[in-house]
Amino acid sequence: MTGPVMEAPQPLERERLALRCDLSGLAFGTTADLSDVDLMVAQDRASAAIDFGAEVSAPGFNLFVVGASPDSLDEAVKALLEDRARSAPPPSDWVYLNNFAEPHKPIAMELPPGRGPGFRDAMRALVQDLKVALPAAFESDDYQARRTVIEQAFSQKQEAAFKALQEEATAADIAVIRTPFGFTLAPMKDGQVLRPEAFNELPEATRNRVHETIQGLEKKLEAILRSVPVWDKQRRMDLRKLGQETTENAVGHLIDELKAPFADLPKVLGHLEHVRTDLVDNVGLFIPQQGGEENQEGDAVVVAPFDRYEVNLLVTRPEGEGAPVVQELHPSLSNLVGRIEHVSRQGVLITDFRLIKPGALHRANGGYLLLDARSVLTEPFAWTALKRGLKAQQIRIESAVDLLSLTSTISLEPDPIPLGLKIVLFGERRLYYLLAALDPEFREHFKVLADFDDAVDRKDDAEVTYARLVATLARAKQLAPLDRDAVARVVDRAARLAGDAAKLTLAVEKIGDLLVEAEYWAKKDGAPIIRAADVDRAIAEQIRRASRIRERSQEAILRDIALVDTSGSAVGQINGLSVLELGGFMFGRPTRITARVSPGAGKVVDIEREVELGGPIHSKGVLILSGFLSGRYALEAPISLQASLVFEQSYGGVDGDSASSAELYALLSALAEVPLRQDLAVTGSVNQHGTVQAIGGVNEKIEGFFDICRARGLTGSQGVLIPEANVQHLMLREDVIEACAEGRFAVYPVATVDQGLALMTGSPVGERGPDGTFAEGTVNRLVEDRLATFAKARRSVVGEAGARELGGRVT
Template identity: 75%
Template sequence: MTAEPVVQPLPPERLIRHCDMSALRFATTAELDDIDLMVGQERAGAAIAFGTEVSAPGFNLFVVGATPDSLDEAVTGLLEARAKAAPAPSDWVYLNNFATPHRPIALALPPGRGPAFRDAMRELVQDLKAALPKAFEADDFQSRHAAIEQAFKETQETAFKALQEEANAANVAVIRTPFGFTLAPIKDGEVVRPEQFNELPEEEKAHLREVIQALEKKLEAVLRSVPAWEKERRADLRKLGRETAEVAVGHLIEETRAGFADLPEVLAHLEAVQADLVENVGLFAPQQDGGPGADGDLAGAAPTDRYEVNLLVTQSAGQGAPVVQELHPSLGNLVGRIEHIPRQGALITDFRLIKPGALHRANGGYLLLDARAVLGEPFTWTALKRALRAGEIRIESAVDLLSLTSTISLEPDPIPLAVKVVLLGERMLYYLLAAVDPDFREHFKVLADFDDSLDRVEGSEALYARLVATVGRRKGLLPLEPGAVGRVLERAARLAGDAAKLTLAVEEVGDLLVEAAYWAKRDEALTIRAADVERAIAEQVRRASRIRDRVAESILREIALIDTDGAAVGQVNGLSVMDLGDFMFGRPTRITARVSPGAGKVVDIEREVELGGPLHSKGVLILSGFLSGRFAGDAPVSLLASLVFEQSYGGVDGDSASSAELYALLSALAEVPLRQDLAVTGSVNQHGQVQAIGGANEKIEGFFDICNARGLTGSQGVLVPAANVQHLMLRDDVVEACAAGRFAVYGIATIDEGLALMTGRPVGAADADGSFPEGSVNRLVADRLKAFGRARRAMEGRSEGGGA
């Protein structure tokens, strides 16, 4: 039998890709120019440019990336650059609606004119407070007011005097009592008492009664005229007040108009203000008896507050469009709110208590929102979609929506909305919204998908060095030496999980720089050195490694059974990854297989007890396909096999252990032991090809740590898929051990390559007749399966014979 080539350990240079320091020609990063944080994001940048420039409705942006938090600064910087060239949007104010105060009027003003209008109205009110009282204290007003009062008094006195003279002529007195007027006969200048009246002759009494009745009718007519005279007096006084107010107010209003002659809406409002001032001049004038009333005041407010201007948002004419990021997108913070003031047991409000939301502040520009935060706030997502669909901002309150209380509220005019909303979120969140919300695609038609990594090609390391320098400067950190930058670059490749990539998760890189700067300052260094970066990485790992250390301890104390030497049949060291927050680590797990004659079923014990996920179950089912394709021939495989992750007490998912499971299964069938000083990771397809998996670095290091703690023998190592070799960025201690021949990493392309390494025996290839060479692993497997088939047929024959 021809000897098969044995896979050789990977050389050290393939276990890590060091930074090319020759490309980093600088003394410190202080010499490097800043770079746009959008480096390597040409696709996302083009999407953002398109989304910000197209004006059709619904073309808002959803920006996605693996770490949305790191997108904020890059996206904000890009939007601010575009916003500077855009025209500034209108200022918006709310004004009192004198006709219907519960419906304040929204008014748009040119950019920057809102504060001037607000200040002009405040100045007008202050001037009115001084001018109107003086006008009512003037001699002309006082004399005309006195004349009206005197005319009213004379009219009353003339009417009563005529009635009094007529009554005196008829010997009747008009007497004023606390309850009004009464008439009584008089004799000799004195009122006739009732007993004296009764002693008079009947004819005289009848005559007096007739006279008194006639006079009572005339008195009643006079008294009925008094309210009309009073009304006329009040009307004259009101007319006088209006005329006086018009004179006093007119020139002040004209002065205010002069500053806004180009704004018809403002002029119309000033006319309404003038009309309301004249109509309600009593708000400013000293109260005169019968003078103009102060009706229509805002509840609980000072009388002059009705003329103020609520400046909602303002923009400087030259500052461009606004870029607003709302970190707490509650309903009120998004669409605005109407505040209330408690007064005498009730909650009252007016137009001055209308507060802007993020949509108001960003109107005419860009609004950045965290998608997860928006979805986490009650009513906010629905309100955002409603505003975008209607093209207007209508202030809504959660209290009103839920009808929790009954308060005096307002219905402000809605404000037209023209804003680009930019949502930041994870990719999965975008896909979920697209799948479950039918309105989502209507409002967010542009996807800006940020790349997670940058290709590590010629020139990219120098470019990334500038990115590191930029992030450090923005955080106010010490400059980095070239060696420190190189170590950051290598860490960036490790974070990307690929030696040919550099992570674009700027936030993680920034955190590393902050911690490295801390250690540099502790040593009173003027720059960040490679040792500082190395220590920062080590400290990050140390803080998060408690669980990893406990897992390793359980293996070293032989609580969790893992062999790192010797050989065993049907037993292999599989490798898995545990992901705890921001920390990942690999842990070895013993996988075992048992076989017997059966109906061709491979039992996944994890699946049977509902601890195995669908991906793991798929991997096990693939093993059946492999066995059938290689060994079934014309007859079904007569096998009953069981596979299990030993001492696994949690869920198992993923197919990265399927190659290890296949090794264990073939070992059990061939009764050939597998090396326990090797660990295996990688998935397998039905043709026996080993496929790439994730977390290769962590898995290798996890098995290395156990072997190193027990003592490296020089034969220990890890089998990884050949496709994963390009991803390797192993720790320095692992690379050094491999370079010294004390540990090994093997790149495996097929199950046969791995099986030869694990068993130390030839695997054997089938000849033209489908037979395998004598003594090969495949021949042993095939012979065992044939024996299982004969045993099964014999058992079935006995069963049929017994049944007959």
């Protein structure tokens, strides 16, 4: 019995091949007449997320901004945050001060906004005053006179003791002799020291008396010598007390005067008292050494005497400027958390609190820090340090050397600084989802997702708004204005970049680049404004610069190196369409797909998968073909089929399911032994029910086959089969549209495999009638009959029992 007849699809009309921009509702001559529009246009969801993330103060509500082109989002987000930051209170100033008790642990001090520079300058002026006042105080007549009194008192006490000993010894005819090794006592006679020989000639009683006298004098000498260090210590104590008193008198009024401007800052007042105490306690560092007094801290002083009172102004923000918005383009560990620099002195690297340098976290503290997520992740230790700082809510300066424990050198340990800011990360969606899946701490610190739309719906007044966006970009880049036709051409290009006639891309960076290039060609022609021809030239040149690989691919086809027919017909052979993307440039390339069939165990062999050139999605598409064949033709018994499918002359990886409908046509053609038209190319995926589904890159695929056909000569019968669902995405080149309008090329929308098969074969496809059979002469009947022949042949070889046993196994 005959079923309903499946009609082949008809070519698309010109109007459905592209949706051209209509700006009739907007009165303007050039973009100079249009007002600006916010770069966040049509990004309500992302804008709301940014507002929420910026306002909520709870820890962890930092932002991760995602979009198709995150590099083009940072300027828009930065402008949005800067507007908000202007009305926010400025953060505190932070300074590092010398820790007089533990110099390797500098002290961090918080100051009100804008007060840091004044404190730094005041301390710098104090140091300059100290350099003058202290030497002058210690060179004064009063100090020198009092010092002389202390020195003379020590000398007089020492001389008096030795003089008394000398007189007692002389009265006993004993001489006190000073030698290079100290003092010694010797007997005298008539004022002369006796030689040992003369002394031995004296009577024994005399010698014993002299020995007793010398022993007594030696004890007194020893007592005097033991007293000298005590007297010298007293001298030094008196000198130190004098120095402290002199220092206090010299600097006390300077420090008291300095306190006045900072009377409202108790921390500053406390530090000034520490400075006073340190000056008094370490006066020996600031005066020339006299009387053998030594530097109390030795010769290797890391910080110069007066530098210890300097102020290291780490970050400051003048009052009235609002909160900071900082974008760190190189988020290395040191650029994020700060660093401690070193200087070379006498061949040795040394450092001090003045060499502590701020990082991006310090500069953005109290505001917003913008970072590229990929850059942070690729810098060693930067991601870990960022999370550690957010978790601890403080900035601790660390270096890679410290983290790796490569050295045990004592370095500075600055006080950590409290951290309170919003981190804004920019990245691709894939990167966001990978971090969310693989880093357990990620969601703890980045709880707000700002997901930017890639495109805006092309409806209502979207084109008018987009025209204003083009005007805004032109003014922002200081470009010449665009006339009406040029704006319309840019809007059309925006739809093409979106890959959808019903959408306009929001990748403003690409649109901005197009405007820059269009102005270049306008200037080349001496035009004062940008015209449609300039936009077309810019688009053509962009394609030309990136099209070398496309040209080589087309050349291989036109020279019959890569075999692709554009005329005639063949069994089990079809032109499939694929898309290649290299460096952001996409182009379509036709490829021959072939199928061979024989009796077997129901196996459809994907040669691409067998040699590991096929990706998982492509393999899935081939496996779906088995489901289609079983569902349509294996109603009573398993299919006895061995089939192979291959992309001919494919030497690289193949992925995606957009060729599955073409593979099915080739397979059915091989089974029915019905030839397929080679002047048509096919794209579209298919499901197990035979419905043709939408694919990507439809415009590029159509144009790729059109270019080959045009180079060989358009015959009027050539064309491309696309899924009906993809018609809404069409934004074809004008030359393709003209060829279609003139009947020299065609684009056919296909909803089902049967529709496509009817067009490809020119034969009726056939549907099952009420009796469950296909009509004689239809493609489906031919396929079913061929499969029945395969089953019979297989049964004759393996027998009925073997067929049942091997029905599900590969032979």
